[in-house]
Amino acid sequence: MKDKVLIFDTTLRDGEQSPGVRLNMEQKLEIGRALVDLGVDIIEAGFPISSPGDFESVETLSKELKGVTICGLTRAVAKDIECAGEALKPAERGRIHTGLGVSKSHLEHKLKMTEDKALEVGVKAVKLARQFTDDVEYFMEDSGRADLDYVYRVVEGVIDAGATTINVPDTTGYTYPEEYRALIEGIRNHVPNTDKAVFSCHCHNDLGMATANTLAGVLGGARQVEVTVNGIGERAGNTALEEVVMALKIRPDYFGVDSGVDAKQLLSISRLVAKRTGMLVQRNKAVVGANAYAHSSGIHQDGVLKERSTYEIIDPSMVGDAKSEIVLTARSGRHALKHRLGELGFNFQDDRFEQLYTAFLDMADTKTEVGDSDLRELVTIN
Numbered sequence: 001m002k003d004k005v006l007i008f009d010t011t012l013r014d015g016e017q018s019p020g021v022r023l024n025m026e027q028k029l030e031i032g033r034a035l036v037d038l039g040v041d042i043i044e045a046g047f048p049i050s051s052p053g054d055f056e057s058v059e060t061l062s063k064e065l066k067g068v069t070i071c072g073l074t075r076a077v078a079k080d081i082e083c084a085g086e087a088l089k090p091a092e093r094g095r096i097h098t099g100l101g102v103s104k105s106h107l108e109h110k111l112k113m114t115e116d117k118a119l120e121v122g123v124k125a126v127k128l129a130r131q132f133t134d135d136v137e138y139f140m141e142d143s144g145r146a147d148l149d150y151v152y153r154v155v156e157g158v159i160d161a162g163a164t165t166i167n168v169p170d171t172t173g174y175t176y177p178e179e180y181r182a183l184i185e186g187i188r189n190h191v192p193n194t195d196k197a198v199f200s201c202h203c204h205n206d207l208g209m210a211t212a213n214t215l216a217g218v219l220g221g222a223r224q225v226e227v228t229v230n231g232i233g234e235r236a237g238n239t240a241l242e243e244v245v246m247a248l249k250i251r252p253d254y255f256g257v258d259s260g261v262d263a264k265q266l267l268s269i270s271r272l273v274a275k276r277t278g279m280l281v282q283r284n285k286a287v288v289g290a291n292a293y294a295h296s297s298g299i300h301q302d303g304v305l306k307e308r309s310t311y312e313i314i315d316p317s318m319v320g321d322a323k324s325e326i327v328l329t330a331r332s333g334r335h336a337l338k339h340r341l342g343e344l345g346f347n348f349q350d351d352r353f354e355q356l357y358t359a360f361l362d363m364a365d366t367k368t369e370v371g372d373s374d375l376r377e378l379v380t381i382n
Helices: 025-038 052-064 078-087 104-111 115-129 148-161 177-190 210-219 241-250 263-277 298-306 334-343 350-364 372-381
Strands: 006-009 042-046 069-073 093-101 136-141 165-170 198-203 224-227
Touching: 006 198, 006 241, 025 042, 025 052, 025 263, 042 052, 052 069, 052 078, 069 078, 078 093, 078 115, 093 104, 093 115, 093 165, 104 115, 115 136, 115 148, 136 148, 148 165, 148 177, 165 177, 165 210, 165 224, 177 198, 177 210, 198 210, 210 224, 210 241, 224 241, 241 263, 298 334, 334 350, 334 372, 350 372
Parallel strands: 006 042, 006 224, 042 069, 069 093, 093 136, 136 165, 165 198, 198 224
Antiparallel strands: none
């Protein structure tokens, strides 16, 4: 486990909780199969007790998807856990994901429990879940705002009860990378039985820190990350799968771990999830956005045309895109225009090219982007 980070994908559970998103069974299966092909380790397929549709989702994906762990979410409630155990029966490998909040806010206002009572309930839930599977994950909701001494007590208690993965969620996107790394490191350094469990990052993006916090958690020793395709999810979303995967791949010198995901499928699964959920990917989205490998500034274009790595740390072919895109705008320079004209089969002497370049700038000032048909027109009339 020292050189690999497990990818726990929750697109079909936490991702589907995005307001306005509803996937039918056929769409969930389609995305589930794509996630298996991508190479994720765990798919959280739903919250079985929450609705007949979620039960069907977990049960059907358990039957149909092989070579991957299927996970069902529960509260620390006996009927939830029993329901999840039933839904996961057909799974090649099944995991029950149960837990409780650990912050003062959650204990007082949501759970209305003392620390001791919540720990007792959590331990009981883990022991019950172990009757259905030996793969039990325990979530400590709102860990980012919790008292550390209590977090340490909970971790020790639920691991002793049989939890094999400990989820340390920054449920509200409250923490910053240094804090989240310290949280993971603190748990691993202060709790005596942490060698018996894998620690997992589940970070939300309320302050735009989800990916940074997750990667900080990996540096702190976490070896599972909980992510969604395109970062979809509650409120501002979850940690984006594609961002974490590529950060680990591009910076092995820094992280020293990899995910085992087939990065060449990232763009295709991003487009699939966007299409099925109706949640469009912003053009400037990291890794999979339409502009991620497009260059319109003359300075950038000149550099990329001379040597791609001057302005790109990711070769677009790594994520399934064919090549970088040179977008001609009013900010484009001579090198970019000459390059595009050459691709269209045009080659001009210096004087003629300078004439075309002047006309090109006049045209570009009136358009968002100068396309191939515009260039052919430019050559014809000039």
